[in-house]
Amino acid sequence: MNDLVSKQYGKIINLRNEGLHKYNSLFPHEFARIPTVHTRPHLVTDRLSRSRIHEIGLRHYDIGSHICVLNRPVPWVIGRKLIKNDDTVLDIGSSDGMFYKFLRFNNVAPRYSGLEIDETVRSETPVYGSMKEIHSTFNIVTMFHVIEHMTSEQFLEMMTDIVRILDPKGSLIIATPNILCPGVFERDVEHRQPYPWYDLYAILRLFFDNVEVRRGHYLSTPLRMASIPVRMILGILMEQDWCEEVVLVARGVHRFIEG
Template identity: 30%
Template sequence: MINWSTLIDYRDQIHKRYPTIWDLKLIKRASRLIKTQLRPGMRVLDVGASDRRMERRIREVYSDVMYKSMDIDRGFYHDYYSLDGIDEQFNLITLLEVIEHLELEDGVEMLGRLKGLLATGGKLIISTPNIFHPNRFWQNTDHKVAYSYEELGGILLSQGFEIRGIYRAFNASFPKYFLRLTLFYPLHRILNVDFAKSIVVLAQRKD
């Protein structure tokens, strides 16, 4: 059950820290942020893992990381096909471009359950389409909930997480990247229309 008055207070905390979308640091990919959080021997759970491509990227950094995946899609092998079957804890959980596919109450419940799967000091990296991008959210007909960075950050606070950072993710060829950050940047600011396709949040279990 969502306590809306509490959520508004948490959302305001995020807004004070990041007053506008342009106050979020720009990164190229969520996977790069994930790599900065890896440590030798840590336990990683990839929720919504699809074809498990994240495993290869993780093992490029540390080959001894224990990687496990969870996805409801049985078209690929996964260690888990439901959160209900998970009975271990992890140092890092990733949830990339998943939460927007769930109804709001289900998404909030999932975040609470993921917190319970984190070991002490464990971290969650979550991404979702950037609603300041003109069409990113609407590219998939099965997207159910559009999250602003303030809303997502506030929900994470309400579920017992600390926010370590919120980022905008944009990856493109060098010419496109350069033009967006230089020539076209003032126009994006004036129109308040972002070119970054996703929002990425780094959160930590609050103990």
């Protein structure tokens, strides 16, 4: 067990129960009460929009010469609703800055910086190589499908850095696979540490006054859309979740003091 978690185990259990009561989800079959965000790919047929996609460099899939399809992952859509023009944004695990390009396509223009440890990745935006390089503050910090690739020790160490650089009125947005949805976490051999939403809620509450949870499901195919009623019924009967990811938004940052 992580040293911090070990020392704060009683507090974490209490905060876990706080989260379970907050969403009236004391039992697995009640997890469906947590608000769910569905997104689906965006079909683009307008010539000007397609030209802008190419200009920005946003990743897309062409269908013939007149139609293209854009991915709209749940965390991106939630992030777009929270981020405003001129917000300072740090995107941890930014890769080639595709989230920034998604924001630009949707007419949101933040002051964006990335953090990426892969030195082979090229990006048009400022990119830090580690948290130690960062000496400014940010309104928004995002971590989209990053923490599952870390050990719990690495994640908690990063949380102390996030507290240091996040504006007191800022927000942290974290997305991770929903370990309560069968097979999701196991899809990537590089996944190291799963986080049930209620435990992640408790950890974030050590550092923040308010944490909101959303379940996310990406309707990437017609089959996924058609199968939702079946998934919901089976989820209740088998006491499992059917949404593939969870997105948590934390606000009211405070410096956590052990003790």
